[in-house]
Amino acid sequence: MTDSTPYNTYFVTEEDLQYVPPYMKNTGETPQETKCPIKGSWPKWLAGEFVRVGGSKYVVPLSEDGSKPAAVLQHFFDGLGSLHKFRFADGQVHYTSRSNTDGVVRNAKRDGIVRTHMFGPNANTPLRDAQDPCSTLLGESQSLYMPPGHQEPDVLNIQVMPRRGMHLPKDENPLSRGTAASKPDEEEIIVHTDYNYLQVCDSKSLEPKRLLTYADIDPQLSGFGICAHPPKDRKRGLTFNYLISEEGKLSVFALSYTSKPASLVWKTVLPCQPCYVHSLAITDKYVIFIRNPIHMDVSDMGKPVMDMLEFEPESKTLFFVLDKENGKHVRTFAAPNFMFFHSVNGYDYVCPKTGRTNIHVDLCSYDCDYCPYREYTLSNTLDPARPFQEGTLVRYELAGVDGEGSSKDHTGRATIAQAFRDFPMELPRINKAYTTVPSYRYVYATGGNGGPSPGTLVPVGRLGKNLKCVQGAFFSRIAKADWQTGKTQVWQPEDGESCPCEPVFIARPGAVEEDDGIVLTIVVNREGTQSILIALDGRSMNEVARAMMPQVYGLGPHGSFIEQKSMYP
Template sequence: MDSKYHQDEKVGYNQYFVEKKDLKYLPPYLLDVPETREEVICTTTGTWPTWLAGQFIRVGIGRVVIPLSEDGSKPDAVLQHFFDGLNLLHKFRMEDGKVFYRSRYTAEGVVRRAKKEGRLTSIMTGLDANTPLYRAQDPCSALLGTNQSLYLEDGKYEPDEVNINVVPRRGIHLPQPQGTRGVDSPETEELLIGTDFNMLQVCDAKTLEPKRLLTHAVIDPELKGVGICAHPPKDRKRGQTFNYLINQETGVMYVFGLDIRAKPAALMWKTALPCAPCYIHSLAMTERYVIFIRNPIHMDVSDMSKGLQETWLYEPDVPTQFFVLEKDTGKHIATYSAPSFMFFHSVNAYDYVDADTGATNVHVDLCSYEGGYIPYREYSFSNVIDPARPFKDGTLVRYELASVDHALATISRPGRATVAAAIPGVPSELPRIAKSASMMPGYRYVYFTAGNGGMSPGTQVPIGRFGNGLKTVHGAFFGSLAKSDWLSGTYKRWQPGNGESCPCEPVFIGRPGATEEDDGVVLTIVINREGTQSILVALDGQTFEEIARADMPHVYALGPHGTFIEA
């Protein structure tokens, strides 16, 4: 192992190719798992609320070993990063206190193409999965790397030939190919799966079958480009979403607004930003404004043989910038700067009138990371097996943008973003709130994963077996969940017991008719002590204690995000 071992002293993570024979050292929720195409009823314990009616949709990695030939004549490709596993789409249907489950692979076309071409051409965040073939590769083909797949043409790929595995959400009315007709109610009949590049996958909401791939340029030719954040904020009252893209030819970065109530969805406005292109994973939004937060990270695509994680470059001594745009017009009205930090997930934002000044202020809540280090590089399988140090954690921070409606923060003279509040003492990532709390001043509660690499007492799930026992500081990928309260500045943790481990992103669903913000349930998934089966767990949103669970038919392959679609 020494010859292939590499530890980057500067960024503090281990990076080497994990061969197929060494995958046994990864936890089972990061390995290949089966699909369940036909719906099954889950065995439940506790009391599932009868009011909980709808579909809980999650995406996850389902396959990391990819065959490169039909007859096994070539060695398999082995994906090397948490983000790279081929997508498995999960659906839990809930009604009358019962839980039903089904799942489906949605990137089987990637496997078909790999077998046909003898090489995996999917976008890869980590090291090239084709490494076992490096001696047999055509040099020209090898030099093209994975980033060529960032530039995808509409109509070139079958519905399952691109691995899109980050965020599921409701369908919307989309333009249809000439001579075809879409479904009457895409909000209930279709799902959209998104990621951090300009591509959407449309899946059947009932069967989960992939139906179509398209870029935003299908909605409007003005939306041709790269970029796109995986979390476009959605204004449910207005029926609008907001996102960004980068013009490939000019390098100009834009924010745009979409009318998703229109049939089909339509571009409302597109506004150029006066800053260099960057990588961001989410935007923020208030009742009146869209806030684009420029991470001090850009992508260097000069060496096309790199995996995506190596193209992310931190910009030292560059402030983090907040660009405020009006929702109605797209007009860029103000810019703010803060000492350099990084973020991936925004939590919530709201605007309000300051009682002392009479001006409109904006609060933006984020999971903030200290600048200079890109945490997602830690999620390479080599660093999960052999961690160089404890995983980097974010902190829940509230940034204040003062007087956005006054000339005090002009575009040419940026204002200063200040820290108005924080929840110290608990790591925070994958944050979720009640839908009713979106853009609401004075909202209180945030649910989130409380740190990567936390201990899981009693678990038998293998992880970190290459470590020496001193630097192997974790017994699970995710350690626990937490619920924080902005009003009191406190938090409460929840950690699975009985040797269960790795609770995933918590999703809050409010009880119909609730008058309290946290009156509802929180859904998460854990793996059992032996690592042989996963369990859907419901927590009471107020007490943050377990009230019910449903057994899945197999292990849930870990994925970052999910959504609940009410019946």
Template structure:
């Protein structure tokens, strides 16, 4: 079978403002809450829970193209393209405080000036109705470009960066005249670093959430110039390093290591990979190794008029390659392949000594999709509102790479499937921080039940059904807690018509001796779709113990992080000399 570009079985048409009215409130433009408010609580939030829960999502799906709104608004066409809204829940002494802020207002300002929206589009180009209605010589020809690469002097909110928020790190001196605020004395407590699938990072103030700076990894080191990057660079807390990949201008794919404890952060090593460029959303690592899993999706950015999904060519006949690199120097030490699958996220990885052979094996746990799936089209808004078929289902699979310490890296050997959690759809897998890279870890938390109905909800997504004549109210119907030791799982299903539970974040209780001794936090949407609720689940029983009402409906978004301690208490947004 040849590489496939055209979506099959998904709606991939441009929806109008009128059609968007069929979408639930959380697919409309939602407000921001820029002043911190205390949430109304029920149940008991543990007093040991002290820190900030950061989430980034999409909150705006319409963009004005004039200051007086006299021209048609651009309608965002893909869930991944909605404009970013950054959320922060501050938790202390059994109380919960909430605030949020849009971090991509520069896109709106530019659209009001230019008459179209300039961004990098994953899904259908939302400017299409505008330039199709215009004279071919009009300025809207610029709206045909769908891949926007940031330049050195870009404003801090002029790009849509909305995948993974983390605590900040020391960065080189900022020479961009359009940046805002001042350099943080302690970025780990004063700044938020937001990653995306581009070679671009956004710095936001941890107290106010206001964007301060946009930069690429090339600012850290010129050797890191390139385009594609991993939205989930893996972070080794013990060594103070992170690992990521990039694709350079010549189309060569590299893995690189950063010392993020240094002031400023610095490049440790950069190693070329022996494979064609691809789109890979997440890396994996063990205590000794970085594992790059080559997603069989070519990323061809040669035509700037193609959207990112159109530039992704799925290789349905290609194996999936695993490249194992030594953390010490970045050298590739072993290469493996397994039968074709696709993935967004890894759950964990670890190395261990096989007691039978005495060699070092590596296990990589991944939420993987079957080869026949084309997992990047179904999040188009047209398909969300009226899907042609049920959503894809992934499985949590453990891949084994045997005897990595004995291999010739130039010889690709066969990897194997060591284990799986059967009968459970799995996505957005998360674990305890303490369980990272631990060969004895057991528990994975994630979302499940993709596309199922949410009984009792007043706002089903599908107008006509999802291919099985059943309207649904969420991408994900419930959460799971799986156990590698037993191969079983528990489910938590929202009650009372609530829907759309988000990626669960596990926070371990200080001093805990059991891996699942802690709390799991997620966000659900109420029956009416008008506001969201932060929900806390006991990590062991997986039952609800507390909730906090948000003042607004949460904009749907995939990822979050919990930062322990007094995060964002001190702001450094003031300009130099003020």
């Protein structure tokens, strides 16, 4: 690699994993529920379960007897997934964790290669380069591996977003485990990812039960694409997502998650080229599909997925506005080139000056020339080629969605109404009761990707030769942004604790103020031997309580709080 290379992608060996932070290598599991030692006061009103995904294995054995060298997964997104559950009751915290990808390891020992979807460099490549006899089994499409036919529920690495379960069609797969839940919203968790597979897990034991695709819900939903964050309209009982058909047509669809089973409500083909999108946005009346200027180049199936994602520097970023009720394509707007991964919130309102409906879409925007996810390889974590790219919290305005002269065939201009330009933010979350509410104020997010973490003994960048790129932790702070004042509040771990993950806000029952509640995040201790669940006051951002986990939490992107029905009467 040269100094001008923006990120490193060389293979990290098992030996060099000793320099990788503990939250990005193999971690244990705690299958039997354990009561966590606590400090501070966990609120008695907190009743429910906080479920997070995480990466539990980066080293995968390729034989039963250890006769072959292990494969090392090379990207943050490729650590084999696990589920972590915190149960809250009467001011106490109980913890459980379990791998949801044991089948990947089981098959790797049998086949001598890793067979699962890989975002980063193909972990099997060193085998091929070394002329291993198993190299004949290595298809060039291994990084996009999708198994045909019936599958066991744990043979794919699905580990982006866990959510409450819903009623699904009858399971015809003889390899599934357990029985269908009579109350899936209480008894099952569905794990989402950025391709057309869903994994159903038992909410109590966390055991994987079933793999299915959206096509199992409705045959019209075959294809690929799919965002891991289908926005949820709780009032209408709908979620919204996109897919790309085998013919290359991109569609947005609405799914009823309250029907028994879940069912397709509408599907709308959009007039744009296929692209990669991680999340959609909604307002009270509309669904907004934002076409990222990123497409997947599949001309060389031997490349990692991260290198197949080709940035389009000359393309504008397009906003397609659809009516929630029927899927009708209402308007299209365009903005100067940017890319994003996570939308934050959206709302529609009547402009007092024009009397027409405007839309605000809030998201974490990147102004860059390549996909930032390419930087999240293990080699670039150990040896950053340059500081990580960071997102900016931006509010885009789509003016005049309705009224005279508005037409889906006329592309309007998307403008920037507001931005937090001086503070990087990513993995944004809000008080979910304020979804699509125009008066909402607060966004909680991670801040400072790769930023300093004073006192930690487990820094990233240990092998870096450029000291300006040697940082303290993969994530460094938690930030709270206030749209009304334009100010931010910051919480940073102390005493050498580091790497707070995505913050999740939980509102206090009966709260009147939007930020009256707690914010959950997880940090690793100074030595990297144990992780800690932290509760912050949603208003002051001061720590109010903590729970000591019996293990290290393998860092994952997202989590969900699933409240008991009695919590919000």
